[in-house]
Structures are given as C-alpha cells and as structure tokens.
Amino acid sequence: xxxxxxxxxxxxxxxxxxxxxxxxxxxxxxxxxxxxxxxxxxxxxxxxxxxxxxxxxxxxxxxxxxxxxxxxxxxxxxxxxxxxxxxxxxxxxxxxxxxxxxxxxxxxxxxxxxxxxxxxxxxxxxxxxxxxxxxxxxxxxxxxxxxxxxxxxxxxxxxxxxxxxxxxxxxxxxxxxxxxxxxxxxxxxxxxxxxxxxxxxxxxxxxxxxxxxxxxxxxxxxxxxxxxxxxxxxxxxxxxxxxxxxxxxxxxxxxxxxxxxxxxxxxxxxxxxxxxxxxx
Amino acid sequence: xxxxxxxxxxxxxxxxxxxxxxxxxxxxxxxxxxxxxxxxxxxxxxxxxxx
Numbered sequence: 001x002x003x004x005x006x007x008x009x010x011x012x013x014x015x016x017x018x019x020x021x022x023x024x025x026x027x028x029x030x031x032x033x034x035x036x037x038x039x040x041x042x043x044x045x046x047x048x049x050x051x052x053x054x055x056x057x058x059x060x061x062x063x064x065x066x067x068x069x070x071x072x073x074x075x076x077x078x079x080x081x082x083x084x085x086x087x088x089x090x091x092x093x094x095x096x097x098x099x100x101x102x103x104x105x106x107x108x109x110x111x112x113x114x115x116x117x118x119x120x121x122x123x124x125x126x127x128x129x130x131x132x133x134x135x136x137x138x139x140x141x142x143x144x145x146x147x148x149x150x151x152x153x154x155x156x157x158x159x160x161x162x163x164x165x166x167x168x169x170x171x172x173x174x175x176x177x178x179x180x181x182x183x184x185x186x187x188x189x190x191x192x193x194x195x196x197x198x199x200x201x202x203x204x205x206x207x208x209x210x211x212x213x214x215x216x217x218x219x220x221x222x223x224x225x226x227x228x229x230x231x232x233x234x235x236x237x238x239x240x241x242x243x244x245x246x247x248x249x250x251x252x253x254x255x256x257x258x259x260x261x262x263x264x265x266x267x268x269x270x271x272x273x274x275x276x277x278x279x280x
Numbered sequence: 281x282x283x284x285x286x287x288x289x290x291x292x293x294x295x296x297x298x299x300x301x302x303x304x305x306x307x308x309x310x311x312x313x314x315x316x317x318x319x320x321x322x323x324x325x326x327x328x329x330x331x
Contacts, residue, residue, distance in 0.1 A: 047319075063319035067315055070312070075306075075307020076307065085296050085300060161324075161328060176328070179325075180329065223293075
C-alpha cells in the first residue's frame, strides 16, 4: 500500500473511531443519549450502536418520515445536499465505517477476485437507487395504527445496523437476546452475505445497495470536491480505469457516480495527469 | 457522459448549496432535529432486527 492509501486508511479509521467513541456503551450495553445525537454523521453509522455518538443520516431520514404528518425531511435532505455538495462520494471513500470494513475484508485472500465489470454490472449498480426509493417511500406509504410509519430500510436491509448495533446489543443484553426472532436471523443473513461477498468483490454494498451512496452518487458530478484530468499530460494508457476498484471509467468521466474518490487512479497515473481538490 | 460547462457547474453548485442550507434551516425550525434526537437516544428495535 502506498503513502496516499495509507493516509486514506488512517483517516477512515480515525473518523470511525471519533464517531464511535462512546466506549462506555460497549461495556455497559447502553447507548449514548447526549444531544450530539441530533446531528448526523455523513456515512452509514447506526445510531443504536452502543459506541455511536451521532446519528446515521438514513436512520434520521426514516425517523422523520415515520412521524405522522412529516412527508419530507428538510433537515436530513438539507444535510445530505450540503455533505454531498462539499464532498460527493469522498464520504464513501473516507468517512464511512461500513465501507472501511468491506475494504478490509476485501484484503482477505479469496479464490477469485473479478476484475472486469460483468455485463450486468449496470443493472446491479442501479439497485441502490431502488433501495433509496424504498427507504424514502415506505415509511410514508405504509402507516401504522397511530398514523406513523416504520424505518423499513433499517428494519429489513441495513447490514451496518445489524453489525454495529444488533450484534453488540444482543451480546450485552439478555432481554434483547430473548426477543430476537426471524427478523434478526434475516438481517444476520444479509450481513453475512455482504461480508462474504466483500472478500471477493470490492465494497459490494456500496456499489449495489447503499441508499446513502446513491444520494452522494447523484451529487458526485457537481460536488465542489472533484477530479480532473489534464489532457496534455494524459497518454490514454487507461491504467486509471483498469485500476479503479469501483470499476468506474475514470478516463471517460473523472467525476463518475461510481467514483468514491479513493485516489487509486491518481496513484496509478504515471504522468500525474489526474488531480483532485476544490480548485475548479 | 458529456461534462458540464464550468459556468453551468458553478451555477448548479451555488443553487444546490443554497438549497441545502435553506432546507437544513427549515428542518431545524420545524423541530426535525428534536425528532431525530428523541428517536436516536433510545435503542431502535427495528434497526437491530427485533422490532
């Protein structure tokens, strides 16, 4: 791993540690109850994790939409637009603990790691936009008896919640252990599939299913932080596109919706034609 | 995909940033931060696969 990737890994680990710094919760099996929880972190980070000190934007969005009479969350959409405009998918590459975990698992030896994008990749990548629609529409569309809704994405899909909150809380709390049933097994299966798949494919949840990644992907093209290619230096060797772990065609579109700004292309470019920052 | 012209890009950036700030402000005034806080300080049973 070169210097730039080591620096990125340090930022990923540091940010995950800061946003999950409630060590007391990990010992006691309780969660942090301070006012910081009114704020969101940019990445997927369950607010029911005993260590978490802030809220997950997807959980926060569904919490508001699940409230009777709230069909639109100005607060969370506003926050996501600001984060997306400032960073784009740099959030995925640098500030998401669940993305970091998938990357670490991808380092594990596997029999075969596919390098080329299969023909069905475009369809698979579009799944995350359907998951986003599912997370936004269902809390409003399926009201309960009190007129509110439920956080369906958290309830049925989110593997980060199972890993960060479900597993530690069930280990530390016998009452919760007794209450766990089919739903927990279902979520555990999704988590297991995601983690196993991560050993063969780079960040499969981010590529195919993350609704937060879908929002940042839509803003990647216009975010203030951007990549650019100096045409006078580029030799069209296509090494940037070949090396990209997200299989984005960087040469064609340096601000692709799939680019998580990991910087692998910049490191691979022999003529240093790719640059990034807030300059443009 | 065709890249955006620099002027269009800057205009879109300004509009989106202003929209984000406006939305966040409206959200705070509507009490959405309080809704999130009230939800997040208790264990979310749905999130952990129980509710």
